[in-house]
Amino acid sequence: MTTTEESIGSAVGTRALNSYDDWSPLREIVVGSAAAYREHVRDLSFELFFYDNLTDDNPNRPHGYYPQLTGGTGEPGAPRREAIKQRYVDELNEDVEGIADVLSGMGVTVHRPIALPAQRPGEVRTPAWSAPVLPPLNIRDNSLVLGDEVIETSPMLRSRYFETQLLKPIFMRYFAGGARWTVMPRPLMTDQSFDLSRTLGGNTETVSASRLSPYDVGTEMMIDAAQCLRLGRDLVVNIATSNHALGCDWLERHLAGRFRVHRIYNLTDSHIDSCVVPLRPGVLLVRSAQVMDRLPAALQKWTTIVAPEPDASMFPAYDDDDLILTSPFIDLNVLSLDEHTVLINEANPELGRLLERHGFSTVPVRHRHRRLFGGGLHCFTLDTVRDGAGEDYLM
Numbered sequence: 001m002t003t004t005e006e007s008i009g010s011a012v013g014t015r016a017l018n019s020y021d022d023w024s025p026l027r028e029i030v031v032g033s034a035a036a037y038r039e040h041v042r043d044l045s046f047e048l049f050f051y052d053n054l055t056d057d058n059p060n061r062p063h064g065y066y067p068q069l070t071g072g073t074g075e076p077g078a079p080r081r082e083a084i085k086q087r088y089v090d091e092l093n094e095d096v097e098g099i100a101d102v103l104s105g106m107g108v109t110v111h112r113p114i115a116l117p118a119q120r121p122g123e124v125r126t127p128a129w130s131a132p133v134l135p136p137l138n139i140r141d142n143s144l145v146l147g148d149e150v151i152e153t154s155p156m157l158r159s160r161y162f163e164t165q166l167l168k169p170i171f172m173r174y175f176a177g178g179a180r181w182t183v184m185p186r187p188l189m190t191d192q193s194f195d196l197s198r199t200l201g202g203n204t205e206t207v208s209a210s211r212l213s214p215y216d217v218g219t220e221m222m223i224d225a226a227q228c229l230r231l232g233r234d235l236v237v238n239i240a241t242s243n244h245a246l247g248c249d250w251l252e253r254h255l256a257g258r259f260r261v262h263r264i265y266n267l268t269d270s271h272i273d274s275c276v277v278p279l280r281p282g283v284l285l286v287r288s289a290q291v292m293d294r295l296p297a298a299l300q301k302w303t304t305i306v307a308p309e310p311d312a313s314m315f316p317a318y319d320d321d322d323l324i325l326t327s328p329f330i331d332l333n334v335l336s337l338d339e340h341t342v343l344i345n346e347a348n349p350e351l352g353r354l355l356e357r358h359g360f361s362t363v364p365v366r367h368r369h370r371r372l373f374g375g376g377l378h379c380f381t382l383d384t385v386r387d388g389a390g391e392d393y394l395m
């Protein structure tokens, strides 16, 4: 049954929060919501977060000026806003709802975030800045479920600063059922909070124009849950900036004695799940064989399945003014229902055949615009209950 409205405070119908890995039998999951998606707001945090995609994945757009740290046209600091075609939003909604139905049809309890109201999606406001709210679509990014605990991670995008508030009824229910519930320190997130070193040089201009604010405190911790690979009692964390490193310091101290944290550096700009996804103990789906060189030694012994080379024909054709926000490797961002069954994008049958050759069953689902909305099947889902425990898989 798809639960659209949670009865606040009641734990009835919800098992205890328990999710340590990406592969053990899935019982409960949150599926994101794209309702009221309208536009991209090109503020500093957006430009930095999508820097690699903006420069690498939009070949037909002029990209000599990313990131545009001055805030673009108009009043200094006012970010450029770019509308997203309504057809894409409608098709995305159709696909996400279809996937929620597939999951509940397979006996998984599906929870949904509070959907943004279409007419008044609202603003995020802090003393230092404001930004339009982004819908809670890629909910993998800001909530890290580690066993019986959910950690709301320190966000990196201003428009997502309070995204986890939209998961509140769900977290309240797990809390009522005994879960630990933790919020990482929230950054002040002024321009000066960001480590710009990855994005300096090359195509970058006007870095000196990043603005001063009375709320500047220097570099702050900012890290996404989607930078972490969950492997029972081990956590592999991808670090590409000093913002991430501070976030990882926090995670390591918070989890000491319960989980082992392994740092890896610059596997990718941030999220790890279009580079490597574990399919079962001992088996990793990877973007390329080189990914293995950056993983902890114990993981290098695991078998790898290298995802098929992406092919443009697997994606819809987009116009030059459609912003592409993922790499073409996004289809390896699969969701496992158990150690043998993997939800995959139906547009990538080659991946399906490859997984089947390795003994997996696949469930193909439609998700057309994953490149426009920054995430695949793993990104817009958050598994809250699986059977697995905090085992040591890295012995």
Ligand SMILES: NC(=[NH2+])NCCC[C@H](N)C(=O)O
Pocket: 053, 138, 140, 141, 226, 271, 272, 273, 274, 325, 326, 327, 328, 329, 330, 374, 375, 376, 378, 379
């Ligand atoms: N959890 C996520 N939102 N993951 C999406 C990762 C996409 C990745 N940045 C890419 O361009 O391939």
